[in-house]
Amino acid sequence: MQLLNKKPESLLDVKMHYCPGCGHGIIHRLVAEVMDELGIRERTVGVAPVGCAVFADTYFNCDMIQGPHGRGPAEATGIKRARPDTIVFSYQGDGDLASIGMAEIVHAAIRSENITVIFVNNAIYGMTGGQMAPTTLLGQKATTCVEGRTAKQAGYPIKMSEMLATVDGAVYLERTTVHTAPGVLKTKAAIKKAFQNQVDGKGFSMVEILSMCPTNWGTRLDNPSEATKFVAEGMQPVFPLGVYKDAGAEKK
Amino acid sequence: MAEKKLMKGNEALAEGAIRAGCRFFAGYPITPQNEIPEYMSWRMPQVGGAFVQAESEVSAINMIYGAGATGVRCMTSSSSPGISLKQEGISYCAGADLPVFIGNVMRGGPGLGNIAGAQGDYWQATRGGGHGDYRTFVMAPNCVTELGNFPHKCFEVSFKYRIPSMVLTDGLLGQMMEPVDFKHPEIDPKSLPEPDWALGVARGRGKRIVKSYDLKEGGVEIMVNERVKRYQRIEASEVMYEEKMLEDAEVALVAYGISARVSVAAMKMAREKGLKVGLFRPITLWPFPKARLVELSARIKSFVVVEMSLGQMVEDVLLSLNGRAPVHLYAKPGASLITAEEVCAALEKIMKKGAKEYAAVK
Numbered sequence: 001m002q003l004l005n006k007k008p009e010s011l012l013d014v015k016m017h018y019c020p021g022c023g024h025g026i027i028h029r030l031v032a033e034v035m036d037e038l039g040i041r042e043r044t045v046g047v048a049p050v051g052c053a054v055f056a057d058t059y060f061n062c063d064m065i066q067g068p069h070g071r072g073p074a075e076a077t078g079i080k081r082a083r084p085d086t087i088v089f090s091y092q093g094d095g096d097l098a099s100i101g102m103a104e105i106v107h108a109a110i111r112s113e114n115i116t117v118i119f120v121n122n123a124i125y126g127m128t129g130g131q132m133a134p135t136t137l138l139g140q141k142a143t144t145c146v147e148g149r150t151a152k153q154a155g156y157p158i159k160m161s162e163m164l165a166t167v168d169g170a171v172y173l174e175r176t177t178v179h180t181a182p183g184v185l186k187t188k189a190a191i192k193k194a195f196q197n198q199v200d201g202k203g204f205s206m207v208e209i210l211s212m213c214p215t216n217w218g219t220r221l222d223n224p225s226e227a228t229k230f231v232a233e234g235m236q237p238v239f240p241l242g243v244y245k246d247a248g249a250e251k252k
Numbered sequence: 253m254a255e256k257k258l259m260k261g262n263e264a265l266a267e268g269a270i271r272a273g274c275r276f277f278a279g280y281p282i283t284p285q286n287e288i289p290e291y292m293s294w295r296m297p298q299v300g301g302a303f304v305q306a307e308s309e310v311s312a313i314n315m316i317y318g319a320g321a322t323g324v325r326c327m328t329s330s331s332s333p334g335i336s337l338k339q340e341g342i343s344y345c346a347g348a349d350l351p352v353f354i355g356n357v358m359r360g361g362p363g364l365g366n367i368a369g370a371q372g373d374y375w376q377a378t379r380g381g382g383h384g385d386y387r388t389f390v391m392a393p394n395c396v397t398e399l400g401n402f403p404h405k406c407f408e409v410s411f412k413y414r415i416p417s418m419v420l421t422d423g424l425l426g427q428m429m430e431p432v433d434f435k436h437p438e439i440d441p442k443s444l445p446e447p448d449w450a451l452g453v454a455r456g457r458g459k460r461i462v463k464s465y466d467l468k469e470g471g472v473e474i475m476v477n478e479r480v481k482r483y484q485r486i487e488a489s490e491v492m493y494e495e496k497m498l499e500d501a502e503v504a505l506v507a508y509g510i511s512a513r514v515s516v517a518a519m520k521m522a523r524e525k526g527l528k529v530g531l532f533r534p535i536t537l538w539p540f541p542k543a544r545l546v547e548l549s550a551r552i553k554s555f556v557v558v559e560m561s562l563g564q565m566v567e568d569v570l571l572s573l574n575g576r577a578p579v580h581l582y583a584k585p586g587a588s589l590i591t592a593e594e595v596c597a598a599l600e601k602i603m604k605k606g607a608k609e610y611a612a613v614k
Contacts, residue, residue, distance in 0.1 A: 043454070062454065063459055064451075064461050064462075065321050065463065068317075074311040074318065075317055081276060082275070082324040
């Protein structure tokens, strides 16, 4: 029997805690595959966030650090500046990166820290039980906006890739999705580029990945297409996919 | 090695950290500690280290959390309001057992307060300041030479016991210029062994994790209890203090940092008036020199705590003595200077008129 595909070496063979239909497991695997393919596992340090991916430190098979909510880019800055021979990635959700950690992500981009950021946008606070996120859509229901988010009361969903594209130090910004098979493949290519940029010393790279949260969106767990439909019809019009910045070529 | 240089206290602290092998600094401007990041910004590149002006104190301490996790000797500094902002990160450093070094140049508070030297952050520094059960090794210098030399001890203790350390000083000492005598040989960080917990290049070893959490039932209790054993070892071996003229003293002034300098002058004035006064100066504020105070209480009649706060260290003196001797307090909050004359007058009130104990005698 021929082994066609195996678990990446960069991912430990342990049971993950993620809910059925959640996108984190897919994204973890893609990051791990990229680490394997680039041969960087043994010099990579990952930064786990506060939020659903808090236990990422136990899933990736590389050195990991878990720190305060939203401060991943600051931790990554410290690691990378202290040990420039490492490859450093910060894995963050939308509450972590776009709300409490807004200053850290923007200033890491401004300094063009040579790090890779994996930003998982599922438009909700997952770990804490479905509160409104900075990326929650207008009209989307959450436990802190039970009738749906209104612009009058809570403002608008933040578009991080578009915003960071205005920052000179940001080298590579792409928004992808993992709700379709082609989306998963494109996400992997984007993650690979974001890591390759760091290997090449190009500077700050971030991939924003639209992802599913059936548990807290209230979509049916026995019908995953409800969640993928929300990504396609709800999130994508607000968060269009695509490359928002690719200054790598001229910045070398 | 003796090499004297005229330096500002803040600069001496920065240079002392570099000589102790510090190779990463992150900080944010705040008066009266700005000379520290300014000095580090040009000095770090000279020694092959890295300097980052962070976007906030919050980011700066988290940069230190990251750099410290790689086993590199690293430092951040700030003044009172900025140290408040760093408390979450200091708690994480304590919870993840990271040997990071923090310079705290106190100013008047609470709130924005003022920018003059004060001692109102003793509780914050010695009680942890951030959330959770933890300790920080805290040293209080009383001159620019000590500012230049204490980073060496802080890094030594930090790495030996895996605990954050702090030099707690104030705007007066930070801004003061004095000749500095750097007593320790310069440490080349390349000569230091890589700690067996440090993150970085994993070739030939398994993955390592730096974290402060454990959600298993009883998990954090085990983590904290293991740490408590290290705290007990620190309390047993790392206490530092200084004594002046206590041999024949009836009353001991107890003061740290800038207040201890004022107290030396007050002690001399009181001696000229025939009062038998000495000085006990805690150098480590945590661990606090409890046992020595108890020993002294066998022959010292009473203790007078002098501090530029509403009276914070006095609680440690009271706890240490546990009723063995009367304790008086001469304190001024709000970064108001205490003068030797005032302290001497208080001593006269206590020793000649028998003023009531525990009261702030002003």
